[in-house]
Amino acid sequence: MSANTWRQPTGDGDIPSGTGEASSAGTPTGGATAAVHESRRSARRFWSARRIPAAIVALLSVAGIGLLLYDVVSVRADRPGMSWRRQLAEELATRPLHDIWMTVGAAVAMALGLWLFLLAVTPGLRRVLPMRQPTGIPGTGEVHAGLDRHAAALNLRDRVVRVSGVQSARVDFGRRKVKARAQAHFRDLNEVHADLDAALSEAVTNLGLARKPTLDVRVRRPKKG
Numbered sequence: 001m002s003a004n005t006w007r008q009p010t011g012d013g014d015i016p017s018g019t020g021e022a023s024s025a026g027t028p029t030g031g032a033t034a035a036v037h038e039s040r041r042s043a044r045r046f047w048s049a050r051r052i053p054a055a056i057v058a059l060l061s062v063a064g065i066g067l068l069l070y071d072v073v074s075v076r077a078d079r080p081g082m083s084w085r086r087q088l089a090e091e092l093a094t095r096p097l098h099d100i101w102m103t104v105g106a107a108v109a110m111a112l113g114l115w116l117f118l119l120a121v122t123p124g125l126r127r128v129l130p131m132r133q134p135t136g137i138p139g140t141g142e143v144h145a146g147l148d149r150h151a152a153a154l155n156l157r158d159r160v161v162r163v164s165g166v167q168s169a170r171v172d173f174g175r176r177k178v179k180a181r182a183q184a185h186f187r188d189l190n191e192v193h194a195d196l197d198a199a200l201s202e203a204v205t206n207l208g209l210a211r212k213p214t215l216d217v218r219v220r221r222p223k224k225g
Helices: 033-042 051-076 083-094 100-121 149-161 189-206
Strands: 002-006 021-026 128-130 146-148 166-173 177-184 214-220
Touching (some): 051 100, 149 177
Antiparallel strands (some): 166 177
């Protein structure tokens, strides 16, 4: 998820003619280290209800089982079975295993089964970042709060553009890493980069996430022309 903003330059006299870039990527440091370690032991992601895949599987299962049950009842009532079932049974009995259609059918069935298995064992809801559970407060043991990733990116972007010298910024908030790309139209790049590191580190800590992401900050000059 990404967020973008632009801010007009405050003046032309402070804009240097040279170009450059400053970058860094590292792990979070500071006074919140203990909270980060604690949150990594208890972080729980939100699980998706998977309503659409569950509804599709349920409808297909009901349709297939209902059709098969109707055919079985018809045969038990001394009526001829459906032609498609007799033809399918004959094809499965006569076609060799190395037949192209047998291979394609097996591959499709395996792909569908793998897809359903992945849906069953993965949480989903990648857009929601789990937050730290409050400690020391009675009645909050069952609180499970989350923060939308887009909202977190907007929050960090607003902090980035407040840094002196930043002309434009882009923030991508991933599950484990925050990528901030800024353009500085005045001030030294290393100074802007240091201020961005401090501002983003404080902002990420204030978000109260269960797993504090690492920061990847890069600052460069705007392109000429």
